[in-house]
Amino acid sequence: MPEPIRMRVKLDGDVADVRVLIGHPMETGLRKDPHSDEPVPIHFIKTVTAKLNGSPVMQAQWSRAVSRNPYLQFRIKGAKAGDEVSISWIDNRGETNSAAARIPPG
Amino acid sequence: MNHLRRRLLRAGLATSALAVSLAAGLLRPLRALAGEWPKAAFDATDVSDAMRDIGIVEPVPTGDILIKAPEIAENGAQVPIEILSRIPDTRVIYVFVDKNLQPMAASFELMNGAEPFVSTRIKMGETSALRVVVQAGGKHFMAAREVKVTIGGCGT
Amino acid sequence: MHAALRCGSCFLALALPVWAGLQAATDAGTGTAPEQDRQRYVRSFAERFPGVPLEDYVYGAMIANPDAKKQYEQIMEFPPFIGDVEEGRKIWETPFRNGRTFADCFPDGGRNVAGNYPHFDSAREKVITFEMALNDCRRTNGEEELAYGQRSPMGVLTAYARTLSEGMRMNIRVDSPAAREKYAAGKALFYRRIGQLNAACAGCHLHNAGNIMRMEIISPVLGHATHWPIFRGGEELMTLQGRFKRCMEQMRAVPYGYASEEWNNLEYFLSYISNGIPLKSSVFRK
Numbered sequence: 001m002p003e004p005i006r007m008r009v010k011l012d013g014d015v016a017d018v019r020v021l022i023g024h025p026m027e028t029g030l031r032k033d034p035h036s037d038e039p040v041p042i043h044f045i046k047t048v049t050a051k052l053n054g055s056p057v058m059q060a061q062w063s064r065a066v067s068r069n070p071y072l073q074f075r076i077k078g079a080k081a082g083d084e085v086s087i088s089w090i091d092n093r094g095e096t097n098s099a100a101a102r103i104p105p106g
Numbered sequence: 107m108n109h110l111r112r113r114l115l116r117a118g119l120a121t122s123a124l125a126v127s128l129a130a131g132l133l134r135p136l137r138a139l140a141g142e143w144p145k146a147a148f149d150a151t152d153v154s155d156a157m158r159d160i161g162i163v164e165p166v167p168t169g170d171i172l173i174k175a176p177e178i179a180e181n182g183a184q185v186p187i188e189i190l191s192r193i194p195d196t197r198v199i200y201v202f203v204d205k206n207l208q209p210m211a212a213s214f215e216l217m218n219g220a221e222p223f224v225s226t227r228i229k230m231g232e233t234s235a236l237r238v239v240v241q242a243g244g245k246h247f248m249a250a251r252e253v254k255v256t257i258g259g260c261g262t
Numbered sequence: 263m264h265a266a267l268r269c270g271s272c273f274l275a276l277a278l279p280v281w282a283g284l285q286a287a288t289d290a291g292t293g294t295a296p297e298q299d300r301q302r303y304v305r306s307f308a309e310r311f312p313g314v315p316l317e318d319y320v321y322g323a324m325i326a327n328p329d330a331k332k333q334y335e336q337i338m339e340f341p342p343f344i345g346d347v348e349e350g351r352k353i354w355e356t357p358f359r360n361g362r363t364f365a366d367c368f369p370d371g372g373r374n375v376a377g378n379y380p381h382f383d384s385a386r387e388k389v390i391t392f393e394m395a396l397n398d399c400r401r402t403n404g405e406e407e408l409a410y411g412q413r414s415p416m417g418v419l420t421a422y423a424r425t426l427s428e429g430m431r432m433n434i435r436v437d438s439p440a441a442r443e444k445y446a447a448g449k450a451l452f453y454r455r456i457g458q459l460n461a462a463c464a465g466c467h468l469h470n471a472g473n474i475m476r477m478e479i480i481s482p483v484l485g486h487a488t489h490w491p492i493f494r495g496g497e498e499l500m501t502l503q504g505r506f507k508r509c510m511e512q513m514r515a516v517p518y519g520y521a522s523e524e525w526n527n528l529e530y531f532l533s534y535i536s537n538g539i540p541l542k543s544s545v546f547r548k
Contacts, residue, residue, distance in 0.1 A: 003345055015221065021340045028229070046143045050220075057220040063148045065203060065211040065229045067184045068497055069342035073225035074214075177329045180548035181495035186336040227342070258478035258548075260512060 003069075005099035009085055011106035016079035018050070020072045020087050022097075028064040045070065048089045052076050081105040144213070153202050153209040153237065160200060160210065165239050165248035168193065173251045175236050182232070182255040188225040191240045191247075196222035198241040204250075205234030230255050296436045296445050300535045303468075307484045310472060319485025320542050326472045326479050330548070337546045343421075343493040346413075347544050350422030353415050358403040364423065367399035376427035377541055380434065380530045382441035389444050389526040393420055393501070410503070410520035417499045421491050424543035432488055432541060434534040448531030451524055452483070457515030487533040488540075492547040500547075502529060 003023025010017050022045065029042030044064040050057050057076050076085070081103050088098035150156035157165070174188035189199055199214045199222070206229070214224045222240070230236070230253060237250040294302075304316065314325050324331040354372075357363050365371040379392035390398070393416060397407040408416040436445045452463045463483070466475065471482035490502045500508070503525050510517040518524040 006340075006344065008340070019340055021342070021344060023345050052219065055218050057216070057218045058224075059215045059217075060224075061143055061148075061213045061215075063208060063211055065206055065208070067227040067229055067342065069345065071186075071225070071227045071340055071342065073188075073223075075221040075223050076219050077221055078219040176333050180330050180333045180546075184337060184342060184496040184546075186333055227337070256477050258476050260476055260478045260480075260509070 002095055002097035005087055005089075005097055007085065007087065007099055007101040009101050009103050011079065011081055011103050013106065014078055014080065016052070016076045016083070016085060016103050018074055018076065018085050022048075022070050022072070022087075022089060024068070024070060024089075024091065026064060026066055026068045026070060043091065043093060045089045045091045048072065048087065050074065051086045051088075052079060053083050054086075079103055144210075147210050148208060150210065151208055153204045156202060156208070156210040157200075157239065160213065162200065162239050162241070162246045165246035168240075168247040168249055171238050171240055171247060171249035173236060173238055173249055175251055175253050178254040178256060179230060182230045182257075184227050185230050185253060185255075186225070186227050187236065189223065189238050191222035191242065193222070193240055193242040193247055196240050196242040199224055200239040200241070201226075201228065202237040202239070203228065203230050203234050204237055205232050206230065209237075296442070296534050299449070300537060303484055303535050306468075307471070307482055311482070316484075316538060317540050319482060319536070319539055320488045322485060322489065322547070323472075323479040323481035325482070334546050337496055341493070341544075341546060342496045343499070343544065343546075346418050346493070346499060347421050347425065349414065350418035350420070353419045354422050358400070358405050360403055362403050364396065364399055364419075367395075367402070371426075372423060373426045374430040376424045376543070377430040377433045378435075380526060380533055382436070382438070382444055382530070384438060384440060387440060388523065389448075389530045391503075391521065391526055391529055392424070394521055394526075396420065396423065411501070411507070413499045417491060417501060420501065421499060421544045424490065424541070427541055428543055429540045432533055432536045432539050434530065434537055436530075436534055444527045445531050445534060447524075448527035448529070451528045452531060456510065457513035459513045459515075461513050463509075483532065483535070485536055485539055487529060487536050489542045489545050491543070492545055494547055496546050502532075 005023070006021040008019045024045050025040075025043055026045065027040050027043040029039060031040050032038065033040050042064060045062050045066070048058075048060040048062065050059075058074055060072070062070070072087075079085075083103045084100050085103060086098060086100035088096065090096045144160050147156045147159035150159050170192040172190040172192070176185060179185045187201070189201070191199060197216060199216070201211045201213070202209045203211050211228050212226065216222060222242075233252065233254045233256075235250040236253050237248065240247045307319070308314075311325055318325050321331060321334070324334055354364050368375045376392050379395060380389045382388075383390045393410060396416070396419060400407055408419070410416055436442055455462045455465075466480045467483040467486065470480050473480055487502060491504075492500050494500055503520050506525050506528065507517040507520075
């Protein structure tokens, strides 16, 4: 079960401001497990796609240098209340998750 | 001959910068940029190699890429950064941390109304230049800012 | 040269460093009333950090570091540890086998209670911290107590439970001679030199707050107890007593234990002197 994606969307005129907090360990593979002293295997999000009403607006390619439980903020011009913003990701294990939110009135 | 190149040649752009860029393989259709995770660039251990691997050519230093980042990162595991490009037709924002083991941290490709703005949090292993390259109008532009990373003895 | 004092704990006064001078010797005296102490600390820090309002001491060392404060605000706007707090919420809301919940053990469903802890339980003749109160709740409802010092369940449980008291002003009472003894014991530990480094909490956090040591700005003791748990680097949950442990280890002292009398009394003292400061919970620290 992947950890949740939390989204906060607000409208300022015709620009949607989207803030996302993605639950994901973003393990670099360099950290040692404090109990076993073994390195925790590398596990990180590779690609994040954001869409407005089903059309892609952003595609991000990430490395393990993006922080744990990553934060992402971006803005979409030409958005209006009721539009749907969606976020999806896929990680190096092929695991995926997605979430969507409707833009509230500005 | 490549379809796209043929069409452009017919349109009289054979000697233009656009055609030269195509010939050099620097411009790729959106399809190729989207969806492919750029392994070579992310694996590169030198920032110049990473930039070359991702197809960045002679990035021009500019004051039109605004980078907000701490002077001294409170914790190198969670460094908040904010990037705004004032360059028209910004298509891609690339983020590098020169001194990280693998300097390329992320790329953000923008389309269909996304503004040339992104904010995120990254890991920085040590004091380093935080380097941003923007691809806009078929060219590359660059700005950088030093972020200090220290490990103090106590913290709270 | 040591200051000669007439007090019940003269052996402590003799242990004080010469450099701290007479003021420190007076500080450590057990004869002053808690409220006198608190007011003196507030005045002393107001001189040390002019213009910083009392409520800002919840930000610790960041009152002297705008670059750090800015990062704190950026991260707190949407913190990476939100999931940990959510984990705590599930524990808080899950009924015990008898059908009751943690909320049933506290007034107003557990809202605005954390600032009343630690409190001195006169029947049990000891200081009870908020975490101990959570365990009292479990025990009286037929459940096993949770271990202190673990991230989960106790750590994340307090990370959530304390958010119900967000903004509540610290409100510690030292109402009886017996309570006063515990306060005095906590204060004595604060001034006691410990460990191979032979350092007292007061040496750094009272006499050198705002100065730099080991590349860190030293945080003021005023406000120390007001902002727990913290998430170090936005990731590692740490409670106040967890911080005592880390700090004692850094002074190369053998730490007392979680929920030990020594640490409970210290927490009691630290919390009392921060009375009036609005609490925060589950915050970012470096």
